[in-house]
Amino acid sequence: MEAISSMTTINEPRKRQTRPAKYHFTPFMDEMIRKTYREKYNPRQGKIRELANRINMPRWVVTVRAREIGALEPRIKEPPWSERELHILEKNALFTPATIQRRLRMSGFKRTITAVTLKRKRLHLLRQQTKCTARAVAECFGVNESTVADSWIRKGLLKAQRRGTARTEKQGGDEYFIREKDIRKFIIENIGIIDIRKVDKFWFVDILAGSNHIADCTGD
Numbered sequence: 001m002e003a004i005s006s007m008t009t010i011n012e013p014r015k016r017q018t019r020p021a022k023y024h025f026t027p028f029m030d031e032m033i034r035k036t037y038r039e040k041y042n043p044r045q046g047k048i049r050e051l052a053n054r055i056n057m058p059r060w061v062v063t064v065r066a067r068e069i070g071a072l073e074p075r076i077k078e079p080p081w082s083e084r085e086l087h088i089l090e091k092n093a094l095f096t097p098a099t100i101q102r103r104l105r106m107s108g109f110k111r112t113i114t115a116v117t118l119k120r121k122r123l124h125l126l127r128q129q130t131k132c133t134a135r136a137v138a139e140c141f142g143v144n145e146s147t148v149a150d151s152w153i154r155k156g157l158l159k160a161q162r163r164g165t166a167r168t169e170k171q172g173g174d175e176y177f178i179r180e181k182d183i184r185k186f187i188i189e190n191i192g193i194i195d196i197r198k199v200d201k202f203w204f205v206d207i208l209a210g211s212n213h214i215a216d217c218t219g220d
Helices: 027-038 047-054 059-068 083-091 097-106 113-122 134-141 145-153 180-189 201-209
Strands: 008-011 022-025 131-133 176-179
Touching (some): 022 059, 027 059, 047 059, 059 113, 083 097, 131 134, 134 145
Antiparallel strands (some): 008 022
8 A cells, every 4th residue: 555644543432441542544545435435335235344454444443534534424414504604614624624613613503523524625615725734835945844844934934823633743743734925924034045946936926926826735
């Protein structure tokens, strides 16, 4: 199975006097789950269990992951989304579904993670965001991600926000996302440390001109 550095972790419910096992999912494994759930299948035929055995995961873990990535449709039809809920969803679209769910709950709304994931996907909200991940910014500047995270963000040169993911320290910690206006401000104030020869020149000009083409550099 192909090796992919970006992985997602699911923690098994804690058992008494035992340490929870961790299950890691790569984008390739996620796609296998989506493909399986897209098929018209009878659960008794064991398609999900067959997939679980193939990727060496418990069946319940695969089901949890399917729900998180929006592959598992809810059995009960949820009520229509209100304008207020949609506003909260759009405002927080780049955060994880769990974070969005929590912010909806803080405003008095109850939505499942599956419902949040599916609604965000159907509205194509991630494609509309004028924000980048640190990895994407690094690619556009032609530098390593560590340069963006350690030398620019953590030193206060480039303003960024945490995305609210569950990535561990070994996986690089929680992801950053950066707003277009903050990238522009960073360029103007720190042009001396930017190697113009390495940057994506078309993206660079769009950022400075405020053309809202940062969606081409999402890193997703």
